[in-house]
Amino acid sequence: MSAIERPTGVRPVGVVLSLLEDLYLDLHAHPELSGREERTASVIAERLRVLGVEVTANVGGTGVVGVIENGSGPTVMIRSELDALPVHEQTALSYASTVQGVMHACGHDLHLVGLVGAAELLVRSERTWRGTVVIVAQPAEETLSGAAALLADGLYTRWPVPDVALAQHVVPLPVGVVAHGPSTTWSSAQFRADLATEPTHSAISGPGFDLVGRLGLLDALVRDTAVKQGATGGLYALHTGTCANVTPATATALGSVRAPALATVDAVLADVRSQLAELGAVRAEMTVTGSAPAVAVDSELMSDLVSEHTRAFGRGRVWTDYISYAADDFSLYGTEFLPDGSRVRLGYWMFGGIDPRTWRAARDDGSVVPANHSDRFTPELTSLRAAVVAMTTAARSQLVSHRDADPEGTTP
Ligand SMILES: [Zn+2]
DSSP states (O other): OOSSOOOOSOOOHHHHHHHHHHHHHHHHHSOOBTTOOHHHHHHHHHHHHHTTOEEEEEETTTEEEEEEEESSSOEEEEEEEOOBBSOOOOOOOTTOOOSTTOBOOSOHHHHHHHHHHHHHHHHHTGGGEEEEEEEEEESOTTTTOHHHHHHHTTHHHHSOOOSEEEEEEEEEEETTOEEOOTBSOOEEEEEEEEEEOOOOBTTTOOGGGOHHHHHHHHHHHHHHHHHHTTOEEEEEEEEEOOSTTBOOSEEEEEEEEEESSHHHHHHHHHHHHHTGGGGOOSEEEEEEEEEEOOOOOOHHHHHHHHHHHHHHHOTTSEESOOBOOOOOGGGGGGTSOOTTSOOOEEEEEEEEEEOHHHHHHHHHHTOOOOOTTOTTOOOOTTHHHHHHHHHHHHHHHHSEEOOSOOTTOOOO
C-alpha cells in the first residue's frame, strides 16, 4: 500500500461524473499540440495526486505516470493520450477551444476523463480489489511518437511491468455503444518530404523548377504505390511558395501511409523513396517521423472485456465486428519484449460519442456525422460516463476481486 493518504469516503458514481464533466470542459477549452502538452499534463497529474496516486511527471517528454499499489495481484496499465490537433474548432460549443488553430478534435480529452474517472473509482473502491494499477497519460499520439518516447524513458523498467495494458478510443457511433473487433486499427507511418530547386522568375521556369507540380506528382506517387500494395496514403499538408510570380525554392510535404501490416507500410515508403529522383527536383528527401503497427489485441483478454462491457452496457450495445482504419501507437506497448521474453497483452476498444438520434438520422438519410479530426467533431457530454464505465469495468475485470459486494457503490 502507498504511504500517501487516499480518499476513501463514499462518493457515488454520479458525483464523480459531475466533477469529471468540469475536467472535460476545461481540457476541451485548452487543447495543446503533440509534445507540448504541459498544461494538460499538469492538470492530470494534479487530479491524480489529489486521489493519493503516486505521480511522476515529465516522462518521455510531457508524459504522466501514476501508480496505485493495492496488495498482491496483477498489474493493469490504463492509458490515455494527452495531445490535440492543429485544427481550428468550428463548433459553437460554449466550451470550444480557446486556443487559435488547436482543437481536441480526436477526443483525447474524453479519454483523459475516462482515465482519471477510472483512477478515482478504483481508489474509492480499493477495499474491493487487489493488484496494481499503472496510469499512463501519454504525449504525442497524433504524431505516433509518444508511446516510443515513454518506453525509451523506462516505462517498463521504472514502474511495475503490466500484465495487461488497456486503452480506448471515441468514434462516431451512438453513445452507449462499445465497439470491439479483431481489426479496430491499421498500421501507419507519417513522413516529411523536403524538395528543393533553384528559385527563378515564374516567366522563365521550366518543368524542373516547378516544385508545386512536383508535389502533385509526389502525391500521386504515394497514392498509386500504396494502392498497388493494398495500402492507402497521400500528402496531407503542403508548405511552399511566397507569391504569384516567383517559383519556390523549397517545398515541404507531410503525409502518411496506412495498411493492415507495418511491413506493407514500410514497403510502400521504400518504394516511394526509390522513385524520388524521378520527380525531377534538384533535391528530394523523405524522413519517417513516426510509425506504429496495428494494435494487436490479446484474444483471450478481449473476450473477457466483451463480457464485462456487455454486463455494464447491455447486450446489443457491444459490437464485436467493428473495423476502422485509424492508427494508435498504443500498439507499441505490446510489441516491446520484456526481460523474460514475454510481451504485455493489449486490450483495446472503441466507444460511441454521438447522440443516438443524430447518428440514426445520418444513417437513414446518408449524411455524414462530423467524425474524429473534423473541426466540427462534437462528442456528447453523456459519453463521459461511457468512457469512465468502459475503462473502469475493463480494469476491474483484470484485477483480483477482494469482495463480491461493493458497499460504497463506487463500482459503475
Ligand atoms: Zn486522432
